[in-house]
Amino acid sequence: MKVYRGAMLWLVLALVLATAAVAQAPPPLSVVKWDYPPPFKNVTINVVGDAGHNLKPYEFWKGDFEKVGITIQIIEVPFEGVYEKEKTEFVAGTGAFDVVTFYPAYIGDFAGNGYLEPLDKYMKKTPASAWDPNAADVLGPFWELYCKFDGKVYALPIDGDVLMLQFRKDLIENPQEKAAFKAKYGKELKAPETWQDWLDIGQFFTRKKGAKLAGQVLERDFYGSAEFAKRGFSFAWFLNRWAPFGDPYFDKDMKPQIASANAVKALQNMVDSLKNSPPDVLGYGYDELRDAFVKSTVAMVVQWTDVPKKGDDPSQSAIAGKIGVGRVPGWPIGGKVVHRSMMPVGRVVAVAADCRNKEAAYWVAKHISYDRSLEDVSTALTGLDPYRTTHFKNPQAYKMFPTEARAQDYLKGVEAAMADGYPEIFIPGAAQYEDSLDLHVNKALAGQESPKQALDAVAKEWDAITDKLGRAKQIELWRKALQAYSSLGLIK
Amino acid sequence: MSENRLLLRWRRRRVPIFFVLPAVITLLAITVFPLIYELRLAFMSWELTTSEPARFVALGNFATILFHDSRFWSSLRVTLTLLLFGVSAEVAIGTGLALLLNRLRRSRTMLVSLFLIPVLIAPVVAGFQFRMIYHDQFGPLNYLIEMATGGRWRGFAWIADPKIALLAIVMTDIWQWTPFLMLIILAGLQSISLELYEAAEVDGASAGQTFGRITLPLLLPVIIIGILIRAMDSFKLFDIIYLVTGGGPGNVTETISFYTYLQGFKFFSLGYTAAMAFLQLVVITVIAQFFVNFQKRQAGRG
Numbered sequence: 001m002k003v004y005r006g007a008m009l010w011l012v013l014a015l016v017l018a019t020a021a022v023a024q025a026p027p028p029l030s031v032v033k034w035d036y037p038p039p040f041k042n043v044t045i046n047v048v049g050d051a052g053h054n055l056k057p058y059e060f061w062k063g064d065f066e067k068v069g070i071t072i073q074i075i076e077v078p079f080e081g082v083y084e085k086e087k088t089e090f091v092a093g094t095g096a097f098d099v100v101t102f103y104p105a106y107i108g109d110f111a112g113n114g115y116l117e118p119l120d121k122y123m124k125k126t127p128a129s130a131w132d133p134n135a136a137d138v139l140g141p142f143w144e145l146y147c148k149f150d151g152k153v154y155a156l157p158i159d160g161d162v163l164m165l166q167f168r169k170d171l172i173e174n175p176q177e178k179a180a181f182k183a184k185y186g187k188e189l190k191a192p193e194t195w196q197d198w199l200d201i202g203q204f205f206t207r208k209k210g211a212k213l214a215g216q217v218l219e220r221d222f223y224g225s226a227e228f229a230k231r232g233f234s235f236a237w238f239l240n241r242w243a244p245f246g247d248p249y250f251d252k253d254m255k256p257q258i259a260s261a262n263a264v265k266a267l268q269n270m271v272d273s274l275k276n277s278p279p280d281v282l283g284y285g286y287d288e289l290r291d292a293f294v295k296s297t298v299a300m301v302v303q304w305t306d307v308p309k310k311g312d313d314p315s316q317s318a319i320a321g322k323i324g325v326g327r328v329p330g331w332p333i334g335g336k337v338v339h340r341s342m343m344p345v346g347r348v349v350a351v352a353a354d355c356r357n358k359e360a361a362y363w364v365a366k367h368i369s370y371d372r373s374l375e376d377v378s379t380a381l382t383g384l385d386p387y388r389t390t391h392f393k394n395p396q397a398y399k400m401f402p403t404e405a406r407a408q409d410y411l412k413g414v415e416a417a418m419a420d421g422y423p424e425i426f427i428p429g430a431a432q433y434e435d436s437l438d439l440h441v442n443k444a445l446a447g448q449e450s451p452k453q454a455l456d457a458v459a460k461e462w463d464a465i466t467d468k469l470g471r472a473k474q475i476e477l478w479r480k481a482l483q484a485y486s487s488l489g490l491i492k
Numbered sequence: 493m494s495e496n497r498l499l500l501r502w503r504r505r506r507v508p509i510f511f512v513l514p515a516v517i518t519l520l521a522i523t524v525f526p527l528i529y530e531l532r533l534a535f536m537s538w539e540l541t542t543s544e545p546a547r548f549v550a551l552g553n554f555a556t557i558l559f560h561d562s563r564f565w566s567s568l569r570v571t572l573t574l575l576l577f578g579v580s581a582e583v584a585i586g587t588g589l590a591l592l593l594n595r596l597r598r599s600r601t602m603l604v605s606l607f608l609i610p611v612l613i614a615p616v617v618a619g620f621q622f623r624m625i626y627h628d629q630f631g632p633l634n635y636l637i638e639m640a641t642g643g644r645w646r647g648f649a650w651i652a653d654p655k656i657a658l659l660a661i662v663m664t665d666i667w668q669w670t671p672f673l674m675l676i677i678l679a680g681l682q683s684i685s686l687e688l689y690e691a692a693e694v695d696g697a698s699a700g701q702t703f704g705r706i707t708l709p710l711l712l713p714v715i716i717i718g719i720l721i722r723a724m725d726s727f728k729l730f731d732i733i734y735l736v737t738g739g740g741p742g743n744v745t746e747t748i749s750f751y752t753y754l755q756g757f758k759f760f761s762l763g764y765t766a767a768m769a770f771l772q773l774v775v776i777t778v779i780a781q782f783f784v785n786f787q788k789r790q791a792g793r794g
Contacts, residue, residue: 084757091540113543220629229652231740280628282741283652288627297629428541432759439563439743446654446742468761469542 025060026379031394034371035129040069043360048086049101051076053383054159054347057368057376064367070360083431090115095354098361104146104155104346105434108427111149112477117351118152122362131363133370137388141421144488146348149426150480156369158376159347160387163240164417166293166308167191167300169324171205174214180204191326192300193337195241195269198225198329202276205299224276226298229445230285235438236344236424240302241266243340243422244330246492248485249433254466254475258437259452259459267444267451274445282446294319302328304345305385305414309400312410313380321402325413327420340422340490347384386414422490427477429469436461533766540760553767564768566743567751568775570658574747575726578662578669579719585666586673587715591707593674594681604678607671615668619735622664626650626736654741661745664732669725673718680714681707709790716787723779727772748772 045065049055058065058072065072075097077085082102089096090110102110110116125131133156135143147155171177172189181189185200192198202224207213209220227237245262257263274281278297280288286304293301294310294317301307314320330339349365351358368376370388377384378397386392392415395407425433440454440461449457466474485491534553538546557564589607593600610618625633634647650660684707692702730749733739739746752772756765 081757084760087540087760109541229741231738278628278649280649280652282654283626283628283649283737285738291630429759431541432761435754435758439739442740443742446740446744448654448742448744468537469539470544473542473544 024056024381026375026381028372029375029378029394029397031374031397032371032390033129034367035127036064036068037130037359037363039067040357040360042069042071043357044071044073045098045357045361045364046073046075046096047099047101047364048075048077048097049347049349050079050082052079053381054101056382057158057372057384058364060375060381061367061372064372065364068360068363070364072364086110090352093354095352095356097352098355098357099349099364100352101158101347101349102155104343104348105424105426105430107146107149107155107348108430108477108481110350111152111154112428115353116154117353117355117358117362118154119156119351119362119365120153122359122366123153131366133366134388137370137390139387139389139415139418139421141343141423141488141490142346142387142418144484145421145423145426146343146346148484150477155348155350156365157346157348157387158369158373159345159384160343160377160391160414160418161304161346161385162343162414162417162421163236163302163328163341164305164308164413165191165300165326165328166303166311167324167326168296168319168322170319170322171214171299172201172324177204177214191324192329194331195266195329198300199269199272199276201225201300202273206276220297221278222296223278223292223298225273225300226277226281226284226289226292227270227273227302227445228284228286228289229274229277229282229442230288231438231442232285233344233438234445235434235441236342237302238267238270238437238441239342239422240328240340241269241331243342243490244333244338246333246338246490248482248491249425250462250466250478252475252479252482254471254478256459256462258462259455263455264451267441267455270441271444271451282442305417306383308410308413309380309398312401312406321406325410327413327416339420341417341420343418343421343423386411387418427474427481429465429474432465432469433462436465530766530769533763534770535767536763538762540762546763549763553764554771556764557767557771563743563746563751564748564771567746567748570744570746571727571729571748573658574662574665574729575723578665578726579722581662581666582670582673582722583715583719585670586718587677587711589670589674590677590681593678604675607674609671610668611671611675613668615731616735618664618668619732622660622667622732623651623736626660628652651737652741654744657737657741657745661729661732661736664736665726665729669722673722676714676718677711680711684710712790713787716783716790720780720783723783724776727776 047055047058055074055076058074062072083106086097086100086102087109090113100116123132123135135153138147138157139160142157142160147153147157172191178189181201181204184204189201189204192201205213205222205224207218207222209218211218213222228234229237242263245260245266247257247260247262249258250256278292284292289301289303290307290310292298293303293307296318308323308325311317311323312320327339328341330337349369351361351365355361373388374391374394374397376382377386377391378394378399380400392411395404395411398407398410401407401410424430437458440449440458443449444451444454482491533546535548535550536546537549537552593603596603613621625631628634628647628649633650637645637647648656651657688706689702692706697705728749729747730753733745733747733750737745739750748768752765752768755761755768
């Protein structure tokens with residue numbers, strides 16, 4: 001009897017787990033046409049990436065890999081530990097990883113130091129249905145800036161992170177609010193087009209508990225806007241404001257351009273916007289900024305594109321169905337408004353230069369980046385975001401939205417944001433340059449430095465970092481990066 | 493002497509060495525060797541983000557840190573502030589708790605076990621916990637403040653206000669490590685002979701005189717050890733900073749260990765990081781020596 005009960009228990013457990021595993025994979029969509037390559041001979045491919053839901057695709061499509069004789073071993077590292085873990089293994093030459101997932105800001109460091117295999121020759125193999133990752137399908141800024149280095153392709157995209165304007169459509173379209181805004185500011189209330197609009201609308205919607213908002217009495221304080229103002233990525237929210245001016249991070253001789261009058265204006269705008277933000281905004285990272293918006297504390301944010309997917313889920317959001325999306329505000333320059341959206345984080349996959357099974361590793365990367373990518377970015381089971389035209393042209397795949405029309409609106413917003421995409425610094429030393437910028441932006445936000453003092457300090461530190469890393473080599477690499485910037489019209 | 497006796501003598505002297513040798517080799521490998529390697533690195537410039545090999549720069553790293561790196565000094569200042577206020581509060585509260593617990597008989601064990609819970613929690617968990625507690629709008633701390641003041645005061649933006657973010661970190665540290673000091677001070681209290689208190693009572697000493705003339709002097713060596721351990725720990729404070737504030741707002745909570753982590757694991761400036769680590773070792777050694785000398789003087793007087 002005991003043996004029978006024990007066996008039954010194990011059987012039930014196995015069935016439950018198997019069901020759970022099957023139930024967790026998104027359904028195949030058959031939108032992208034692809035083929036299997038010729039089978040490999042029982043190859044194991046070690047895939048490294050940041051732990052959590054973004055590695056799920058390798059489990060979803062395990063069967064695809066097994067069909068061609070590939071076994072995937074997943075190595076998870078903490079989100080913040082990706083660079084140090086992968087860099088350590090590359091420098092030590094351990095060959096521990098075959099497919100490496102990393103944030104594209106590292107591409108200059110990894111490709112420039114010879115850790116990655118150029119992929120151009122694999123992309124050209126035949127048949128194209130098995131090997132071609134369809135680069136033309138990837139939105140321009142992401143492909144040119146984050147997948148290529150020195151004219152060669154080193155990585156394929158899997159997560160198109162970009163920042164996007166998200167706002168309370170119900171408040172912006174409310175007739176009473178529109179009339180009151182027009183009376184006060186002399187212009188129409190609509191999604192902010194410029195950073196001055198951002199300040200005006202932010203100020204307009206900042207109200208105390210007991211005041212009215214869209215005809216309802218507020219039970220707690222409400223704020224016009226919020227920023228990612230915590231140490232770590234606050235620099236990206238500053239760069240959204242600076243990038244439209246078309247100044248590059250450095251000129252062709254690596255002289256920092258970050259302390260210009262335009263940059264000071266941009267940082268001052270960010271400092272001013274904090275007056276319309278919750279009092280604890282200096283502690284807002286990704287989670288806090290998302291929650292401030294979806295829990296109806298603020299009227300508008302600039303955030304990553306996955307937030308509206310959660311925001312339309314009533315179980316997670318107090319504002320489901322009320323979210324509007326749009327382009328990150330810009331500045332009027334030369335008679336038109338120029339918009340730029342930072343592309344912080346993001347994920348790309350590459351083949352390690354010391355991988356022993358490069359073709360198999362490349363096919364794994366290509367399969368995730370192209371063949372199954374629509375299933376992966378359209379499901380709530382991952383945090384991966386769209387980056388291909390295919391992703392934007394198939395709204396029916398995004399089942400987390402209540403209607404296809406809502407999904408279409410969301411995708412149009414993401415596509416527009418990505419077309420405005422502006423990269424992080426992606427030459428060696430990126431982490432140091434960005435940390436310096438982040439520290440001083442944060443000091444300006446905290447009132448420890450004025451915007452001018454902050455950016456002057458950044459310029460000085462950037463020069464010191466360039467000298468420490470080797471000025472001649474940095475100039476050489478930066479000039480190659482500048483070509484990509486110029487080709488996309490991102491700099492003047 | 494016969495050969496057998498010589499062999500036996502040799503065995504008695506040499507064989508124990510072979511038994512402890514594995515442990516000694518392991519200790520050397522994991523402590524002394526890395527220390528020497530790191531000291532060597534401190535005199536090199538080695539930027540792993542480039543493909544340049546390491547090169548000898550003599551005292552270049554130390555000179556840059558001491559004379560050109562204002563961030564090193566500001567992070568050291570933050571660490572010493574944390575040490576001064578945090579450890580002082582931990583000693584004061586820990587001593588008070590220990591004195592109270594020392595008076596109890598039956599419930600002491602249970603209460604000590606309950607008080608020790610914060611110490612048993614991993615600092616990373618404590619960091620997550622306090623990040624939620626300090627949340628301005630949804631955190632329980634501000635909720636309780638608002639309730640207690642009848643809605644007149646909403647509390648602080650604990651980790652977002654540059655003026656009090658460091659206080660929030662100090663409070664987290666005090667919550668977690670006061671029980672540790674309480675425990676060692678309690679152990680010290682229990683080692684004091686009861687006869688001394690009986691003699692003091694017979695002589696008509698007041699409670700204050702008993703505490704000042706008997707308890708405190710005898711407890712001082714234990715307290716100093718506690719302060720020393722906590723002072724060294726303050727230099728290692730990282731998890732809570734990383735999770736709660738990330739060193740911000742601005743750099744008001746950026747401690748020396750957090751800055752060293754950035755240099756080593758974000759920037760991969762290995763030589764510079766090694767030099768910073770050795771400078772911290774010097775600072776900690778000076779502080780430790782100060783307390784050891786103080787304790788020796790106190791012991792000498794006793």
